[in-house]
Amino acid sequence: MTDQDGPQYQQLLARKVEVVNVGLEGFVKDLRDCGIDVVHVDWKPSAGGDPQMAALLAKLGV
Amino acid sequence: MNVVVLNEVRKGFYLDSVALMRLSREVAGSPGVIEAALMMGTPSNAAIMRNAGLLEEGTAVKGNDLVIAVKAESETAAREALDNAIKSLDKPKSQGEAQSAWRPHSIAAAVKNRPEINLALISVPGEFAAAEARKALNRGLHVLMFSDNVSLEDELSLKQQARAAGLLMMGPDCGTAVIGGAPLAFANKLTRGRIGIVGASGTGTQEVSCLISEAGAGISHAIGVGGRDLKKDIGGITTLMAIDAFDSDPETDHVVLISKPPHPDVAKSVLQRIGKSKKSFTVCFIGASEVELPPNARFSPTLKGAAELALGHQKIGAGFDANAVASRIPRNGRGGIEGLFAGGTLCAEAQVILAAAGRKVASNAAIPGVLKLGVEPNDGRDRLIDLGDDEYTRGRPHPMIDPSVRDEALRAALRNRDLSVVLLDLVLGYGAHADPAEHLTKIVTDRGRDAPALIASVVGTEQDPQGRSAQVRKLEQAGILVAPSNAQACELAVAIVQNAGR
Numbered sequence: 001m002t003d004q005d006g007p008q009y010q011q012l013l014a015r016k017v018e019v020v021n022v023g024l025e026g027f028v029k030d031l032r033d034c035g036i037d038v039v040h041v042d043w044k045p046s047a048g049g050d051p052q053m054a055a056l057l058a059k060l061g062v
Numbered sequence: 063m064n065v066v067v068l069n070e071v072r073k074g075f076y077l078d079s080v081a082l083m084r085l086s087r088e089v090a091g092s093p094g095v096i097e098a099a100l101m102m103g104t105p106s107n108a109a110i111m112r113n114a115g116l117l118e119e120g121t122a123v124k125g126n127d128l129v130i131a132v133k134a135e136s137e138t139a140a141r142e143a144l145d146n147a148i149k150s151l152d153k154p155k156s157q158g159e160a161q162s163a164w165r166p167h168s169i170a171a172a173v174k175n176r177p178e179i180n181l182a183l184i185s186v187p188g189e190f191a192a193a194e195a196r197k198a199l200n201r202g203l204h205v206l207m208f209s210d211n212v213s214l215e216d217e218l219s220l221k222q223q224a225r226a227a228g229l230l231m232m233g234p235d236c237g238t239a240v241i242g243g244a245p246l247a248f249a250n251k252l253t254r255g256r257i258g259i260v261g262a263s264g265t266g267t268q269e270v271s272c273l274i275s276e277a278g279a280g281i282s283h284a285i286g287v288g289g290r291d292l293k294k295d296i297g298g299i300t301t302l303m304a305i306d307a308f309d310s311d312p313e314t315d316h317v318v319l320i321s322k323p324p325h326p327d328v329a330k331s332v333l334q335r336i337g338k339s340k341k342s343f344t345v346c347f348i349g350a351s352e353v354e355l356p357p358n359a360r361f362s363p364t365l366k367g368a369a370e371l372a373l374g375h376q377k378i379g380a381g382f383d384a385n386a387v388a389s390r391i392p393r394n395g396r397g398g399i400e401g402l403f404a405g406g407t408l409c410a411e412a413q414v415i416l417a418a419a420g421r422k423v424a425s426n427a428a429i430p431g432v433l434k435l436g437v438e439p440n441d442g443r444d445r446l447i448d449l450g451d452d453e454y455t456r457g458r459p460h461p462m463i464d465p466s467v468r469d470e471a472l473r474a475a476l477r478n479r480d481l482s483v484v485l486l487d488l489v490l491g492y493g494a495h496a497d498p499a500e501h502l503t504k505i506v507t508d509r510g511r512d513a514p515a516l517i518a519s520v521v522g523t524e525q526d527p528q529g530r531s532a533q534v535r536k537l538e539q540a541g542i543l544v545a546p547s548n549a550q551a552c553e554l555a556v557a558i559v560q561n562a563g564r
Contacts, residue, residue, distance in 0.1 A: 006310060007228035009303050012204055013283050013311045015180065017244040020172040022194050023185030023208070024078045027247065030492035034251075036244040039172045039179065042165040043186060043194075044076040049103065049125030051189035055216075058193035061200055 065096065067133050068140040069118045070148060075128040076102065077151075078185075082128075083459050089147045094139025095132060100147065103127040104189050106211070110456060125189060169194065173201045183246055184233075185209055191234060192216035199223050199231070206286065207233030208247045211452075214295050217288065221299040230307070231300055236286035237264025240271070246286075248462060250491035251525035255280015257372050258314040258341075260304040262287050262321035265405030265450075265489060266348065266365055269521050270318055273369035273378050273547055276523055276530070282314040292324030298332050305332070309339050316342050318372050320365070322410060323350040323430060333359070344371040348407060349414045349429035365411050366549035379546025387543060388557035391515050394482060399555050400475045400514075401446035401485035402468050404461040405521065408487045408548045409448040415552040416444055421559075427451050446485075447471065462489045465501045472505055481514040483555040487548060488533060490522025497528060499536035506540060515558055516542040519551040 019038040021028050031038040047053035077085070082100045089098040099116050101107040103123030111117045116131035123129050130147045134140035166172045173179050182198035184191055188211025195205045199220065207220075212234035224231035232239055232246075238261070239246040243254060250268055252275040261267030261284060271281050285307065287300040301319070308317045317339075324332065324347065336343050337356030345361050346368035347353060355361055362368040366378050399416065403409035406427055413429045424433040427448035435445065449461045449468050461467035468486075475484045488498045495501065499520075506516060518537050522530040534544045545551035 007306075008202070009204065009228055009230040010307050010310045012180070012230060012241060013307055013313070015242075017181050017241050018176070018178045019181050019183050019244070019246075020169055020176075020179045020198070020203070021183045021185075022169060022198075023183070024080055024493075026078075026080055027183055027185065027493060030245055030249075033492075034243060034245055037176075037178070038183075039176055040163065040165055041169060041172055042167050044074060044167075045102070045104075045126040045187075045190050046193065049127060051104070051125060051193075054190050054193040055196075058196040058200075 064136065065133060066135075066137050066140045067116060067118055067131070068144050069121050070130040070144055071103070071121065071123055072128040072130075072151070074126050075151075076126065077128060079187075079459055080463060083464055085147060085150055088150065089130070089132060089143050092139070092143035092146060094135045095143045096135060097133040098143060099129075099131045101129055102187060103129045104187050106189065106456070125187075169197045169201060169203070173203070180204060181206065181241070183208065185247070188212050188234070192220060195220050195231070196223070199227060199229055202227065202229070204230040205232065206236055206239055206246045207231070207288070208236060209233070210235040214290065217290060218296055221296060225299055225303065230285070230303055232286045233288040235290070236288045238267050238284065239286040240281060240284040242283065245492040248489070248491055248493040249284075250275070250523050251527075252523060253280035254282065256282055256313065256315040258282045258308045258311065258317045259284040260287060260301055260308070260317060260319045261285070262289055262291050262301065263348070263407040263410075265521065266320040266346070266407030266411075268489060268491065269365045269405070269408060269548060270320060270346070270369045270372070272521055272523050273366065274372055277369070277373055277376060277378060279373055282311065283308075289322075292321050292328045292332065294325040294327060298324070298328045301332055302335055305335050305339060309341060314341065316344070316372055318344045318346060318368055320346045320368065320407070321348070323347045329353065344368050348410045349431070363414055364549050365407065366547045379550055382546050382550050384550060384554040384557040387554055388561045391558050391561065393561060394512065396480055396482045396514075397559050398442070398478070398481040399444040399483045399485060399559060400478070400481050401444070402471050402475065403446065403448055403485075403487050404450060404465070404468065404489050405487050405548075406448045406450050408519070408521070409446050411548055412446050412485060412552045415549055416446070416556060419556040421556065426453065462494045465495050465498050469505055476506065476509045476513045478514070479512070482559045484514050484516050485551055485555050486516065486518040486542075488518060488520045488522070488537070490520065490526040490528040490530060490533060492527065494528070499533040503536055503540035503542075506542070517545060517551045517554050518542050519545050519548040521548070
C-alpha cells in the first residue's frame with residue numbers, strides 16, 4: 001500500500017497523529033492534554049471472552 | 063483462623079487493569095480482609111486467582127467476566143467487603159472528558175466515523191491484543207501495542223502483515239513512543255528537536271530521550287519496536303522500517319538505536335541498513351562489547367553514553383562527582399549493593415556498570431555474562447532486580463503505574479545489614495504514577511539510622527506532569543541521594559562500597 005509520497009509508515013512522521021485507544025483509559029487524557037485527537041473504544045473481550053475464538057474471528061476479518 | 067472465600071462474577075463487564083487495581087486496593091483495605099482481587103476472568107488471571115486460593119470451588123469464569131474475589135477472616139467481613147466492591151462498581155461514572163465523549167464499541171466503528179484516525183494504541187489483556195491489532199491493521203492503521211504476553215508467532219505474523227501493508231507495528235510489549243509530540247503509552251513530555259530514537263526497550267528510550275531533552279537538545283520522534291524485534295525470529299522488521307522512516311524524515315538529523323544485544327544475524331542486517339542511511343547514528347546495544355559499525359555510526363554500551371554521543375559528546379550531569387559524594391557517606395564496613403528497578407533497561411544498564419567496575423552481579427533479568435538469580439546460589443553478589451519482569455507483574459500493573467510492587471523488597475533491603483547501598487529508579491511521565499517520590503519516601507521514612515544508603519535516579523523532564531525537580535526535591539528531603547542519571551547512580555553506588563570497604 002504505497003502512494004506517490006512513499007509507504008504509509010514513512011508518512012506517519014510527517015502527518016498529524018490521530019488515535020483510537022483500545023484498553024487503558026488513562027492514556028486518553030494524556031493524549032488530549034497534548035492536543036492529540038483520540039477516540040476511546042468502549043472495549044469488551046469479543047467472542048464471549050474466548051481468546052482463541054477472538055483471534056480466529058479477527059483473522060477472518062469479523 | 064477461619065478463612066472464608068467469597069466470589070462475585072459479573073458477566074460481560076469490563077474494567078481496565080488500572081481501574082481494577084484501584085478497586086482491588088480499596089477492597090483489600092476493608093476490615094478483616096486477608097486478600098482481595100478484582101480481575102477479568104481470562105485464563106491466565108483465573109489461574110492466578112486459583113493458585114492464590116481466591117476462587118471458590120466450582121466458580122467458572124470467562125474472559126469477559128469481571129471476578130471479585132475476597133478472602134477474609136469471617137463470613138461477615140467477606141460479605142461486607144464484597145458488597146462494598148459491588149457498590150463501587152455500580153456507582154455512576156464521573157462525567158469526565160473521556161466519559162462524556164463519544165465511545166464506539168469497536169475499532170471498526172471508530173474508523174468509520176473518524177476516517178482521519180491513523181494509529182491504534184492497544185493495551186487490552188495480552189490474550190486479546192493480537193486480535194485487536196489485526197483489526198486495526200486490516201483497517202489501515204499503524205499500531206502501538208502496549209500489551210505483553212503475546213506469542214512470538216502472533217508478533218511475527220502481525221509484523222509481516224503490517225510490512226506488506228506499509229504500516230508500522232510497534233510492539234507487542236512496546237512501553238513508549240512519541241510520534242510528532244504525541245505521547246503514546248509511557249512517555250515523557252520532551253523538547254522537540256532533531257534527534258530521533260528507535261527503541262526496543264521502553265525505559266531505555268525514556269532515559270535517553272529525557273537526558274537529551276533536559277540537556278537542552280530535543281527529540282523529533284521516538285519509535286518503539288517492542289523488546290523482541292531484534293531477536294532472530296522477528297528479524298528486526300519494525301526496526302528496519304523505523305530506520306527507513308527516519309531516513310526520509312526532514313525533521314531528523316541523527317538517530318539513536320537502543321536495544322539489548324540483538325541476534326548476530328539481525329545486528330548485521332540492521333547495521334548494514336544503517337550504513338546505507340544518509341543520517342548519522344548512535345548504536346546502543348546495552349551490555350554488548352564493541353560491534354563493527356559503518357562509518358556513519360558510533361557505539362555506546364550504556365544509555366548515558368548514548369545520550370552523550372547523540373549530544374555531540376556533551377557530558378550529562380558534568381558537575382556530579384561520585385567520589386566526592388561517596389566520601390561524605392559514613393563508612394559502615396559492609397559491601398553489598400541491591401538494585402530495585404521499575405525500568406528493565408535501567409536494570410540492564412546497572413549490570414553493565416557494576417560488572418565493568420569489577421563487582422560480582424546477579425539479576426533476575428541477567429544480561430550476557432551476569433548470573434541469573436535463582437539458578438544457583440548468588441553467594442554474596444550484588445542483586446539487581448527488574449521489578450517489571452513477569453514474575454512481579456503477572457496479574458497486576460507495572461511498577462511504573464503501581465510503585466507498591468517495590469514496597470516489600472525495599473522494606474527487606476532496608477533491614478538487610480549486609481547492604482551498603484540500595485539503588486532505585488523513579489520513572490516519570492504520562493501513564494506513570496502521579497507522585498512516585500511521595501510513595502517512595504513514605505516507605506523509607508522510618509528506616510533505621512544504620513540502614514543502607516539510598517541512591518535514586520529520576521527518569522523524566524521538568525515538563526512532565528510530575529515535574530522532575532519537584533520529585534528530586536522530595537527524595538532529597540527524605541535523605542535519598544539523587545544522581546543526574548541511572549549510570550551515575552550506579553557509579554555512586556560503586557564509589558560508596560569501595561569507600562566502605564577501605
